[in-house]
Amino acid sequence: MRAAPSPSVTPPARPGGRIEPRVGNPYQINGRTYVPTFDDSYDRTGIASWYGPGFHGRLTASGEVFDENLMTAAHTTLPIPSLVEVTNLENGRTVVLRLNDRGPFADDRIIDLSRAAATELDFIGQGLANVRVRYLGPVDGPGVSAPPVIFTASNTGDDPIAAQVLADMRASGEAAPRLVTIQAGSFTDRDNAQALQARLERRGEAWIEEAVVNGQMVFRVLLGQWENRAEAEMTRTALRTEGIFDARVVSLR
Numbered sequence: 001m002r003a004a005p006s007p008s009v010t011p012p013a014r015p016g017g018r019i020e021p022r023v024g025n026p027y028q029i030n031g032r033t034y035v036p037t038f039d040d041s042y043d044r045t046g047i048a049s050w051y052g053p054g055f056h057g058r059l060t061a062s063g064e065v066f067d068e069n070l071m072t073a074a075h076t077t078l079p080i081p082s083l084v085e086v087t088n089l090e091n092g093r094t095v096v097l098r099l100n101d102r103g104p105f106a107d108d109r110i111i112d113l114s115r116a117a118a119t120e121l122d123f124i125g126q127g128l129a130n131v132r133v134r135y136l137g138p139v140d141g142p143g144v145s146a147p148p149v150i151f152t153a154s155n156t157g158d159d160p161i162a163a164q165v166l167a168d169m170r171a172s173g174e175a176a177p178r179l180v181t182i183q184a185g186s187f188t189d190r191d192n193a194q195a196l197q198a199r200l201e202r203r204g205e206a207w208i209e210e211a212v213v214n215g216q217m218v219f220r221v222l223l224g225q226w227e228n229r230a231e232a233e234m235t236r237t238a239l240r241t242e243g244i245f246d247a248r249v250v251s252l253r
Contacts, residue, residue, distance in 0.1 A: 022079060023038060034102075036076075041186060042078060043132070044110055045089065045130065045132045046133070047129070048130075048133075050113045050117065051103070052068035052115035055068070060100045068115040069115065070114060070116055071097050071098065071117050072097055072116075073099050073101070073113045074102055075110070075112075078099055080102075081139050083137060085097075085133070085134045088121040180225070180232050181222045181226070181232070181251075182249055182250075183220055183221070184244055184247045185220070185244070185246060193219035194208065196244075197221050206223045208220065208221055236248065
């Protein structure tokens with residue numbers, strides 16, 4: 001189940017600057033406590049559901065008005081707004097979505113998708129699907145919306161909210177390109193990271209960054225940098241031919 005929808009609202013004024021992902025305070029729903037957290041290594045499989053008409057036009061947890069026709073999703077603990085990759089394990093279809101809401105709160109489901117996203121993943125009729133969810137990182141672009149282009153399994157399309165926010169920011173001279181890179185792998189063993197780095201060097205600049213995740217040191221192997229996410233996605237896809245299946249495009253910090 002989900003929390004009761006908020007009343008229908010008029011879309012709020014657009015923000016005047018970047019809003020970084022945030023997690024908020026722990027909260028309780030139906031006696032269960034949820035603790036939002038930053039988790040760059042989030043990669044889980046589980047059951048996805050979808051929501052639509054009953055929430056269309058109402059406020060999400062991010063303050064954005066929910067539109068069932070946009071590629072968005074709800075998660076109980078990951079930062080919002082941010083991006084996740086969701087794969088339907090039953091048919092192989094994949095989408096990249098903007099997290100802008102909290103939920104679902106029933107049966108240990110791990111993510112709740114908009115009607116548009118569930119349609120793209122082809123499980124509207126079933127209502128539920130076995131999925132893999134990977135956290136991709138902050139939204140690339142100003143404000144609370146996703147990048148102006150959302151990449152899906154079958155098409156690319158403009159997110160009108162994001163496009164308008166980006167246009168407003170550029171008009172005021174506040175927007176600047178944000179570089180992305182490819183995280184080709186993440187290891188707890190530096191030797192493994194160095195081995196992958198060596199494999200990638202023929203494709204361009206590859207380097208290792210250290211990070212602490214849940215108290216453990218990890219070594220991330222990064223490759224290249226792009227202003228255009230689509231070009232980075234093409235390289236990420238090409239890496240599959242070399243047996244590198246867990247690469248993902250992330251914002252360059």
